[in-house]
Amino acid sequence: MRLLLAAAWAALQGDGSVRVCVHDAATGAPLPGARITAEGGDQARRLVEPCASLPAGRWTVRRVGYRPATVDVAAVASGTRADAAPGERTVVVTLVPLAAVPGATMAAPATMAAIATLDTLQVRAAPGAMPARASATLRTESARAAGLGGTTALVAALPYVQWRTARGETGLSVRGARREQVAVTLDGLVLNDPATGIADLGDLPLAAVAAATVLPGADPLGAGPGAGGGVVALQSATRREATVRAGAFGAREAQGAWQGTVGDLVWRGGAAHWAGRNDFPFVNRAGATGADARERRVNNDDTRTSLFGALLAPRGELVLLATRGERGLVGPANVRAYDADRLHTARALLRGRVPVGPVQVTAGGRGLDLAYRDPTRPVLDASARVLAGDLEAAGVAGPLRLRAGGGGDGVRATGGIAQSRTRGFVAAEWSGARAASRGSPEDRRDGVARVSRAAAGARLDAVSGSGVQPSLSLAAESERHGVRASGPLRGAWRGIASARLAQAVRVPTLYDLFFASPQRLAVRPLRPERVLLDAEAALGASLARPALQLDWRGALVARETRDAIVWFPGNFAWSPSNVPRERLLGADAHLRIETPRGDLAAFASRYDAALRVDGLRIPTPYVARHAAGAQAALRGGPWQVTARAQWMGRRPFTAGPRDPAFELPTVGTLDLALARTVTLKAAALLATVALDNATNRDWQSVRGFPMPGRAWSVAITLTPRSQP
């Protein structure tokens, strides 16, 4: 589908060339490698970098994996970007992913007058992939300037996300969901391990990631099974950079990426190495002596090496990611039995995408090797290998976006574990928008416009052993927008009321236990977990004027899950089991204010999530009933100061009835960062000094696993000013 802007922008005068930048509609990340063709002519250009200057004319923008868009450069006359050449205008063309996660489409300016006030012009290639969906995106550049040092930290800084970490592994909860209900995707490819159900973000270096987007709520269409609580969508990076970083407790990191062209081929490659001792001190307040003791973590080190690359050809795209890591499996603070245990991991991901006629075909494969080593008891050494493959076709048929695919998973592990399964799906999605043909006289007088959008989709998943599982998704939103010329709320404004209903399914993972463990349990047959209803009603508002962008969104949410698959630890006879009902009720809101001198983002949530089983009401483990966070950045010249505060209320650490004795206390942490940008002749240099947990708060994200106290880090990122 195309969006033609010429008629709308005809009133705006233009001359000469226009700088066109192509971005991903879901994340806002720049997209290199787009192919631009003059409509009605034979001119064609491949944009090696995301932006290029184009002469006047109508251009069709195509890129593998995205729906094409058309832009009329001749009609564009205003919206000069600061980094554009003098007299040059900038148009940002956002392309909607064909097969990736829907939602998070960057909004088009509300009115023509608003277009003139924005520093960039955003063109949406579709009326909206999925309206009524909350989202928040954090770009890697912003994260680096805020002192964040890894993909885990990038994602953890997003609103709607609660996180916890132990033994080098991080679990994410989105909008009160269990960590297994959160799907993590990289360019649309689900990264969740088919064996454990969760994804390890620690293996992804920031240099390989352009942005992270959180999409709270069930998403049966984009991410498929496993996305009952939400999606964290990662976007591959597209820029050259080199970063070195050092920090407290032996943290050392170097990573870099480069890209270039060979004929019509765009290539990109990079590498990263990270190591840390993580031997931080902590106060043990739960020792058997009853007295506080100052101790230091041991066997908590972590080393990871990554290689990543991409090839983008006119007729296809290939992405490769390979990582290798080793870490100590330190146990809880008062358990020393694991002081020598080690885990070795190796992961590989390969994804290719080619257009076949009007259909985009994507194939992906993943492999994971785990080796558990117990030097004190070598007889307990264990290893496991997991393989997963997927094939998917996506296309457009009339008003529908259609997808179909299939794949298989398998695990082999020490002790004769050998499990496998196949799966397939079909999905159809429709979305549309309608502008009110006539408004009220007052609206016409005030220049107020109304737009209604709706989307619907259905997906059928068939997984061997779990049957056929249908899921539906419905969404609608009503928007009013206009421009107020005076008063404190002057500027382009927008108000949105929306509602969304979705279902989702999560099939049992192949082996719901950390299978590198020497412990072997009998796994019960499990029914698929089903989100019967994930509902959301939201209000949003935004205000834009030259020196201010304000966005607010608040939502009431509810989720009802049947047969929730929950791990209840125990001995031989117990394993994950189906809990008849899990219900979440809650509300969340986030606010973002951007000005030339600084930004403020704030988030607050209240989630009441509980499992109900056999007369027990069990609060969902590690979901804080109350949570809030805020990040403020102040800019002055080349300097930026960032303060990030996070607060979590009490949260249960067991799958048992509410009992204060089994809850982690409330905690608030403060992270600070100072960044300076230095413009060199050929590159931009970003230097950051960060202080995590600046108030040295003693806390735990997982019971028994202390978090570091105050920790410093310094980082330097070099980004070439001119890309090939």
Add this chain to the structure above:
Amino acid sequence: MTRSPFRSRSVAVAVPAACLSALSLLTACGEDALGPADRPQRGAVVLDGFVQPGLTLVPDSGTATTRIAFGPPTEFDGGDLVVENDTALAVSSRGAGDLLYVASLASGAVRRVQMPRASNPARARLLRGSGGQALIGVPLRDSGAVALVRLDAAGASTITRVANAGRCPTDVVRYGDATWVVDANASCVTNYAVEGPVRLIRIPDQGTSRDTLVLSGLRGSAASIEVAGDVAYVAAGGEANFASFPFTLIAPGAVARVDLRNRRVLSQRAMPGGSYGASLKRGRDGFLYVSLYEDLATFTPRVLQLRADDLSLVTASGQGPYRALTDEQGAPVTCGSAVADAVGRLHCIRNGAGSATSLLVFSPLGQLVRRVPAGQGGVDLALR
């Protein structure tokens, strides 16, 4: 540090009075939010072994229960509960911090005592020193030793180790002028592989000699002992391979009846073919109750009732070896950690969905007469 009387190996037979001493020490540690009046004086005590470790106290009637929390699940993984009057004992293994838990059922106070690191405690027993002081015996599987713990009123603990107590000591009792240790004879320090038959090791109070009685029909890394007069009942859970799927049974559990005075085995009984485990309790009705799993595929909990004098099975005609238990409608019911009260009512626990635990009480004829929620993650049961 106070010198322990166990250094001189002068230990007397445990008597109930020792429990009172232990209780007086426990109450010095303070009380939790519930007052003593809230806690039942009689009834069942369920050990919640996982999820939210602790004790659930169930009175003889009604459904109101009270809880005594032990601590986080990372620091408790015990499966055996010992209750003497108002004192409850349990331990956590090396994988959960090598801890001894001592709880006062009257006050709700809990004391945690750090056992030697990586010693891998198996269970705890109340013993008594020759001076009348309360002592707690803790077999240390990975140390091949027994820890004798003395708690003082100031909250301090004194630990004395009795070394050379076998390859993998799993239980300890006092009889005569000696400490008797059940040695599972397994590689508990690594993977609990059985190395040979269970042994009963006598450690005299004087000298360094050891008398070993090999119980040739008993194998398993989980072995326990109950003493009644001069007779000891030793149970071993059997041997299985849990390192690969499907699990395979090597030998079922067994129970031996031992004459402690003459140090000889009187009789033995193997558990039914295909079964695994043998958790032995002496009922107040004079019978022995063995809880086990019917097989390694379904892990269905089952109960055997044995006569104490000859280990013969008490069975109903045509019902097979296991104790026939039925609900109000006559449908079969299974449960574990069974023990009977003085009138022969069988008490046992069963974990349902979400590991919610129920205490089940059956009439002497095996019909369910009471079902009451009893916490979550129940792994053992004792009667007060």
